[in-house]
Amino acid sequence: MGRAPCCSKVGLNRGPWTAREDTLLINYIQAHGEGHWRSLPKMAGLLRCGKSCRLRWINYLRPDIKRGNITPDEDDLIIRLHSLLGNRWSLIAKRLPGRTDNEIKNYWNSHLSKRVLNNSQTNSTTRSSRKAKKATEKKQKANVEEKEEIKVLHQPKASRVSPFSVISRSSSFDSLISGSSSSGEGSKGTNDAYVFDIPSYWSDFAADTNLEFPDAEAFSDATPVGDSNLLDDIFEEYQKLL
DNA sequence: AAAAAGCGCAACCGCCACGCG
DNA sequence: CCGCGTGGCGGTTGCGCTTTT
Secondary structure, eight states: OOOOOSOOOTTOOOSSOOHHHHHHHHHHHHHHOSOOTTTHHHHHTOOSOHHHHHHHIIIIIOTTOOOSOOOHHHHHHHHHHHHHHOSOHHHHHHTSTTOOHHHHHHHIIIIIHHHHHHHHOOSOOOOOOHHHHHHHHHHHHHHHHHHHHHHOOOOOOOOOOOTTOOTTSTTOHHHHHOOTTTTSTTOOSGGGHHHHHTTHHHHHHHHHHTOOOTHHHHHHHHOOTTOTTHHHHHHHHHHHHO
16 A cells, blocks of 8 residues: 655645644634544645644644643653553653653653663763764664663554554553543643553553453552552553553 | 854654545 | 555654753
8 A cells, every 4th residue: 555645745834833823723623623634724724734733733732731841750650651662652641641742752862761871871972963973872772672672561563542442453552551531631730640540541451451350440449649659569560461 | 252062842754554435 | 355545653854042162
């Protein structure tokens, strides 16, 4: 199946979005809802590719997006989830209400990956050009990935995630992770976000897969909010389950 | 003070899987 | 069953701002 061209590039705007374009997009989506990205630009009067509109909406314009610094707790959660899921940013983002996959990906690439590398390799890098640095980072990353191959339990290729995914799709963490509670509502303080969120993995997982998983409910009931060991417990349970 | 290098982030690119005819 | 259109994902790039030399 040949790759369908995203859109005709001719005559379409590219690069940074203007305030006017943003307004048009927001107004259209507020009136008609998300979806139909292909036809949306035309309908909204935008000279943009549908893909570009979708990205702009999801990563920047959506009202529930939380902007600002990643908190230490979010930071920690990202690291842990990444160690489990690999670069499945959309899944990780689902556990961080208000954060987008792009934001998390950027944050990882600019902050966390370095930290992880530093943790695994004590020798510091000298200042160098960005390209050279990237090349060395790639090497380092390759090394780390080799080491992490044991640690990373599951790192499938990019795949579409739907709330209705079931475990039968070869691997699927999708059903495990794609929580229904990820909209950002209900978990106000960023510090507590995942504290509320994570236990839903288990019940979702059990529900999605129809597996006998009696502990799931007990787990979500039994974990007091604010328990400092919660994350560790979850992490362990998660790994056991795998 | 100027130039070079680094950093952060929005946006783009290309691939893949799903749904439908 | 097959092929196409579309949406969604992760990887990568480009650019403007900041920091360092």
